[in-house]
Amino acid sequence: MKFHLNRYLLGLSMAIDCVESELLGVTSSHGRRVALISMQLARTMGLSEEQVFDIAAFSVLHDNGLAEENLTVGSSSRDRLRQVEDVPAHCEIGERNVAMFPFQSDVREIVLYHHEQWDGGGFFGKVGDAIPLMAQIISLVDYTDLKWRLGEPGADKAEAVYAFLNARRGRNFSPDLVEAFHQISASIAFWLDLRDPFLAGALKRTMPVFEIETDWQGILAISKVFSRIIDSKSRFTHSHSSGLEEKTAHMAAFFGADPETIIRLRIAAALHDVGKLAMPNAILDKPGKLDAAERAKMMEHTYYTRKCLEQIPELESITDWAANHHEKLNGDGYPLRLGAEQLDPWSRLMTVLDIYQALTEERPYRASLSHARTMEILRNLVTAGSVDPGLVRAVDRAFGSL
Ligand SMILES: [Fe+2]
Ligand SMILES: [Fe+2]
Ligand SMILES: [Fe+2]
Ligand SMILES: [Fe+2]
Numbered sequence: 001m002k003f004h005l006n007r008y009l010l011g012l013s014m015a016i017d018c019v020e021s022e023l024l025g026v027t028s029s030h031g032r033r034v035a036l037i038s039m040q041l042a043r044t045m046g047l048s049e050e051q052v053f054d055i056a057a058f059s060v061l062h063d064n065g066l067a068e069e070n071l072t073v074g075s076s077s078r079d080r081l082r083q084v085e086d087v088p089a090h091c092e093i094g095e096r097n098v099a100m101f102p103f104q105s106d107v108r109e110i111v112l113y114h115h116e117q118w119d120g121g122g123f124f125g126k127v128g129d130a131i132p133l134m135a136q137i138i139s140l141v142d143y144t145d146l147k148w149r150l151g152e153p154g155a156d157k158a159e160a161v162y163a164f165l166n167a168r169r170g171r172n173f174s175p176d177l178v179e180a181f182h183q184i185s186a187s188i189a190f191w192l193d194l195r196d197p198f199l200a201g202a203l204k205r206t207m208p209v210f211e212i213e214t215d216w217q218g219i220l221a222i223s224k225v226f227s228r229i230i231d232s233k234s235r236f237t238h239s240h241s242s243g244l245e246e247k248t249a250h251m252a253a254f255f256g257a258d259p260e261t262i263i264r265l266r267i268a269a270a271l272h273d274v275g276k277l278a279m280p281n282a283i284l285d286k287p288g289k290l291d292a293a294e295r296a297k298m299m300e301h302t303y304y305t306r307k308c309l310e311q312i313p314e315l316e317s318i319t320d321w322a323a324n325h326h327e328k329l330n331g332d333g334y335p336l337r338l339g340a341e342q343l344d345p346w347s348r349l350m351t352v353l354d355i356y357q358a359l360t361e362e363r364p365y366r367a368s369l370s371h372a373r374t375m376e377i378l379r380n381l382v383t384a385g386s387v388d389p390g391l392v393r394a395v396d397r398a399f400g401s402l
Contacts, residue, residue, distance in 0.1 A: 002211045003219060003314055005102065006053075010203065011311035012226055012271075013060040015304060018278035032203060033151055033194055035059035037141045037184070038134075039206050044180040045133060049208040050104035055134050056207050057101060058110045062138050064229045065094030065111070088123040091115060097228045100221055104210055110134045114142065117172045128174070140165075140173045140181065150194045158191060216263040219314070220270065227270035230277060234284040236363055237276075244350075244357045245269040247399070251349055254398055265346060268321035272350065275304030287364040302326050303335040325350040330385035348388045352378065352395055355387070371400055 010032070017031045035056040042055045066085070095112040113135035116122035122131075122139075131139075144150065148161050162182065169178040184190060193202035212218075227241040248269040252262045276284065279301050283294045290298060306323035309315050324347040327333035329340040333351075343351075359374040369377075375396050382389045 001213075001215060001314075003214045004312075005210045005212055006056075006207050008222065008312050008314070009057055009060055010200075010207075011308050012274060014311075015274045015277040015308050016060055016064060016229065018304075029151060029196055029199055030145060031060040031062065032199055033145055034062065034138060034141045036193060036199065036203055036206060037145075037150075038137050040184040040190075041137045041141070041177065041180050042134070044184055045137070045176070047133070048105065050210075051107070051134065053208045053210050054103045054105050054107055055110075055137060056203075057103060058098075058107075058114075058134060059138055059141070061094070061098050061101070061229075062111055062114045062142060063090065063094065064097050065090040065092070065232070085115070088115075091123060093232065097232065098225060101225045102212060102214075102218075102222060107132065107134060110138065114138045118174050119171050121172070136174055136177060140177050143172065144181075150191075151196055151199070153195070158185065161185075216260055216267065220263055220267050223267045223270040226274060230271075230273050233277060234281060236285065236361065237273075240357060240361060241270055241273055243361070244272065244353055247353045247357060248350065251353065251395065251398060252346075254394065255349075261346075264318050265321060265350075267315070268318040268346075268350065269353075271309065271315075271318075272305060272322040272325050272354065273301065274308050274322075275301035275306075278304045285364050289365065299326070299334040306335075320344065321346050321350050325354045327351065328386040329388060332386060345388075345391075349391055352387050352391045355381070356395055356399070375400070 013032050013035075017029055038055045038059045039052050042052045047055070063085070091112050091114060094114075095109065098111055110132055113122070113124065113126055113131050116124060116126045116131040116135060116139060118128060118131070118136070120127035144161060144165065147164065148154075148157060150157075150161075154160075165173065165178045165181060169175050192198055224242075227245070231238050231241050245266045248265050249262050252265050257265070279298060283290060283298055286294065302323050302325065306319060309319040309322055321344075324333075324336075324338065324343060327336060327338040327343055327347065328351070329343060329348070331337050331339040355378060356374055359369045359377060360371070362368045375392070378387065378392045378395070381387045382392050
């Protein structure tokens with residue numbers, strides 16, 4: 001089947017952008033803004049349309065390796081971003097995470113080198129044109145957007161940005177790239193396109209369209225890129241999406257689902273918590289019970305999952321399975337408060353397995369639970385009318401003897 005790679009990338013970029021915007025505290029759409037400017041710079045520097053597409057993907061994904069492991073509690077949001085960005089590990093982890101993405105040109109080490117500087121002052125000491133051009137471009141745009149909040153209006157912003165870039169020409173950035181930035185930013189439209197209300201339209205206009213010929217297996221492979229990013233956000237969920245994916249496939253086979261349905265269910269499981277990228281680590285990793293406000297915030301994550309997947313028409317048939325995993329048969333779930341008649345069997349299965357997977361994982365406030373203890377909790381949920389009794393029995397049979 002034909003698969004529209006742009007829509008897929010832009011759909012999921014919404015959630016990816018939330019990671020950096022959380023760490024930075026203010027700006028939103030950073031990755032997409034980096035994508036828009038980087039594509040224009042890439043064209044000006046004579047890169048092919050395949051490479052222009054790839055630089056958009058790298059821009060969206062450049063900081064996918066950010067995690068809060070190295071943070072000192074209590075520092076300001078700006079310091080916090082600096083601290084995590086100041087660790088070369090986020091480049092190495094990020095590079096590994098994106099390895100399976102179907103880039104259109106033969107490029108590597110762009111995420112790895114996105115903090116290199118022209119004069120060799122970066123993490124890995126690469127100098128000048130030894131740094132891949134795409135990495136040079138992303139570095140310049142990333143740095144400039146973080147410093148100058150290019151999506152926000154401001155008097156004399158262009159002048160300030162030019163002064164900033166000119167001062168770093170030949171030091172942090174290549175002189176040719178600084179020159180190219182002057183060229184692409186000469187119009188008022190360039191600056192307006194960067195603002196949130198106009199950004200999506202500008203991206204659509206600027207990004208070359210790539211449809212790849214693939215099958216569900218191929219879409220699963222791309223989706224695993226994102227499930228790795230989701231799972232690596234918190235050390236407590238490092239195998240949550242992949243674990244759910246395995247259990248879902250196991251149960252679907254147990255119920256005699258055909259191979260294609262099993263793969264589509266795997267994709268739904270891989271992406272079910274993509275909305276968690278928009279949740280603060282302060283909540284995900286809190287070593288205690290969540291308070292009411294934190295619980296309410298947490299409940300937003302499946303709404304974000306739906307919003308992301310809704311932008312990808314090819315995934316329409318799996319969107320409900322992925323986004324309904326916190327809905328309950330008695331209407332007590334979230335975010336839509338659906339009821340039994342609106343929840344198909346695979347959505348119901350995803351709910352039961354998500355609970356099973358989560359309870360058998362360690363959390364900041366408790367150890368992982370045994371199969372027996374997990375089944376006890378699931379049976380209580382059956383009594384409360386929340387989850388499907390037949391599915392809970394089947395899960396007990398399937399995993400009880402493992
Ligand atoms: Fe970075
Ligand atoms: Fe960035
Ligand atoms: Fe969830
Ligand atoms: Fe989950």
